Amino acid sequence: MTKPDWAAARALFPALKKYTFVNAAGGAPLARPVAAAGAAYYAEALAHGDAYWEQWLARLEASRAALAGLIGASPREVAFTLNTSHGMSLVAGALAGRGGVLTMRDEFPSTTLAWLNAGYKVKFLEPEDRRYPLERIEAALTPDIKILVTSYVQYRTGFRQDLGALGRLCRKRGVILVVNATQALGAMPVDVKKAGIDFMVFSCFKWTMAGYGAAGLYAASRWLKEIRFPEAGWRSVPVPETMDNQARAMKREASAVEAGCVHFPCIFALGAAARLLTGLGVGNIQARIFELNDYLEAGLKKLGLQATTPLDRACRSGITIIKAKDPAKAVAKLEKLGIMTAARGEGVRVSLHFYNNRADLDRLLAGLKRVLKP
Numbered sequence: 001m002t003k004p005d006w007a008a009a010r011a012l013f014p015a016l017k018k019y020t021f022v023n024a025a026g027g028a029p030l031a032r033p034v035a036a037a038g039a040a041y042y043a044e045a046l047a048h049g050d051a052y053w054e055q056w057l058a059r060l061e062a063s064r065a066a067l068a069g070l071i072g073a074s075p076r077e078v079a080f081t082l083n084t085s086h087g088m089s090l091v092a093g094a095l096a097g098r099g100g101v102l103t104m105r106d107e108f109p110s111t112t113l114a115w116l117n118a119g120y121k122v123k124f125l126e127p128e129d130r131r132y133p134l135e136r137i138e139a140a141l142t143p144d145i146k147i148l149v150t151s152y153v154q155y156r157t158g159f160r161q162d163l164g165a166l167g168r169l170c171r172k173r174g175v176i177l178v179v180n181a182t183q184a185l186g187a188m189p190v191d192v193k194k195a196g197i198d199f200m201v202f203s204c205f206k207w208t209m210a211g212y213g214a215a216g217l218y219a220a221s222r223w224l225k226e227i228r229f230p231e232a233g234w235r236s237v238p239v240p241e242t243m244d245n246q247a248r249a250m251k252r253e254a255s256a257v258e259a260g261c262v263h264f265p266c267i268f269a270l271g272a273a274a275r276l277l278t279g280l281g282v283g284n285i286q287a288r289i290f291e292l293n294d295y296l297e298a299g300l301k302k303l304g305l306q307a308t309t310p311l312d313r314a315c316r317s318g319i320t321i322i323k324a325k326d327p328a329k330a331v332a333k334l335e336k337l338g339i340m341t342a343a344r345g346e347g348v349r350v351s352l353h354f355y356n357n358r359a360d361l362d363r364l365l366a367g368l369k370r371v372l373k374p
Helices: 006-010 032-048 053-071 084-094 109-117 134-140 163-173 264-280 282-303 327-336 358-372
Strands: 078-081 100-104 122-125 145-151 176-180 199-203 215-219 319-323 342-344 347-351
Touching: 032 053, 032 264, 053 078, 053 215, 053 264, 078 084, 084 109, 084 176, 084 199, 084 215, 100 109, 109 122, 109 145, 122 134, 134 163, 145 163, 163 176, 264 282, 282 319, 282 358, 327 342, 327 347, 327 358, 342 347, 347 358
Parallel strands: 100 122, 100 145, 145 176, 176 199
Antiparallel strands: 078 215, 199 215, 319 347
């Protein structure tokens, strides 16, 4: 694939003219085509009312296909949800009674609370130097553990799991693999088939750059024949237009969880974001992020600032945690300088995407010098 024109890609984001956005892990700015895709729905509804219903349904399926392509799935394995918490709750409900859960101590609550709330026995694995080595995960898979729930990238450290190795381990041990891909999708390549993922959930306002209101759920086809999701409605059946209020047979597709009418504009924006990311190539995006990471790490070293994130390439992501005594205070000061970061883990979390450039990093480094080394 031809290397993208990163300057042209950056020009799609008007907000970057006003701010230094180095907080993709918190919430990314919108690109013009993404915002336009969502706005088109409102313009059509304003001018035509509900006359575009069939077109909107077709656009819904086109967005599903675009999202499926981004993760290496088939469209029937992909559903739209509201957010990660919603998707994880659906999966937890569908797998009720299958055994205990192993998850990581560093997980965001969206990964874990659904399982605790559903009454699962949940075991939390402690990190080793902010990492979760495969051998430690394997040792923690005691006979009572039947489900492994983990983020691809940890939000508070930036540690990135080896999904392929996890998938092989889970298949060997007969364990169901459930992945939260929120902090990776759009920045790090994800192929659900190659990784052997059973279920994957993800929000799309971060690295996927689609804004708030739409998220995704992947359920491997082999599970769609076996499970029943805990929510159902008139659009959960194979032919919703029959409006059969006594229907018992639900669709054997992930979209069965889309129980009623969906939020078209958010999903259309997500479809546009998926097409933008696919066009740039997520492999190219990862390489771009790593290139920017290298520049950032060199700058931090010159300033004498410590990155607590695991920096070896095998577990690197787009997230860098810069140690700070008072992260919240530092982030607030940076924001006053127009530099958008977040306070997470042990310091200031910086998260770089393809739309960033060295000028952004120079402003960030100057801000960090001013804030952390007065």
